[in-house]
């Protein structure tokens with residue numbers, strides 16, 4: 001599957017929507033104009049749009065179930081998904097019945113009646129409702145989306161390297177306002193002391209392990225007990241098990257599609273305690289070097305008999 005496409009469903013929906021919409025609209029012409037030799041081509045086109053549309057809709061439904069079982073979602077999205085599914089199943093059933101009805105009609109050489117056209121329009125209304133609910137899943141609930149713009153709390157890098165915040169922008173400058181302060185330049189790897197390099201290696205290893213698709217992988221880099229604290233925006237997980245089971249597991253599939261790049265802004269190692277502030281960028285695992293998002297973070301690590309371990313991570 002292409003990296004940025006979560007599953008086949010978003011591809012197939014377009015065939016369902018386009019073919020069945022065209023079919024419904026084309027059937028209206030002979031339905032109202034009556035049997036007319038010059039409209040024969042329109043009727044044939046409508047027939048094939050309906051038959052192909054109904055066949056592909058079965059694939060769309062199968063892909064929909066596969067999508068629903070694989071994309072990360074919260075309770076609100078789950079309810080919205082159930083609603084979308086009900087509309088989809090009702091609509092798909094109606095179009096399959098219409099396709100069979102149409103086959104029977106063609107075999108018997110019957111003209112397109114107003115009743116048939118009316119049921120096609122009903123199907124079109126169901127299709128519109130289903131499609132809007134599907135779009136709601138993506139654009140409101142963010143299902144299948146790899147990253148959302150950090151407009152509320154961040155800003156993003158333009159080619160000049162200057163940070164600016166869209167959240168702070170006003171209309172007077174065309175929507176672009178400079179952020180209050182630009183972040184300091186990242187510390188180059190060569191400037192790190194051996195102890196600092198060890199700490200950064202653990203932090204980098206932890207972020208790489210997050211993308212391994214296995215909740216056990218990052219465990220080697222953390223204090224995997226109650227001392228672990230994760231604060232992500234307004235969410236707080238206390239203890240590694242809480243974070244792993246109630247947070248990380250739901251994001252594993254999405255994380256497996258990306259990689260992190262860390263830019264260290266500040267680091268302090270004091271005996272057995274290290275603190276690091278950094279920016280992380282989320283990039284596609286492979287393919288073009290595009291930025292899916294970024295965040296600011298600070299981390300505390302403690303030195304154990306088994307090397308440095310991440311004790312606290314705060315991201316925003």
Ligand code: HEM
Nearest residue numbers: 009010013064065067068085088131134135137138143144
């Ligand atoms: C007539 C059949 C269906 C139609 C026309 C339809 C339409 C759509 C549309 C238009 C989207 C938004 C896609 C986008 O903006 O990229 C969508 C998303 C979605 N639909 Fe459906 N859908 C159908 C059946 C189903 C079924 C049966 C399910 C199972 C629960 C389902 C689950 C989903 C999910 C989870 C998404 C979120 C995006 C993704 O991960 O693919 N859909 N659908």
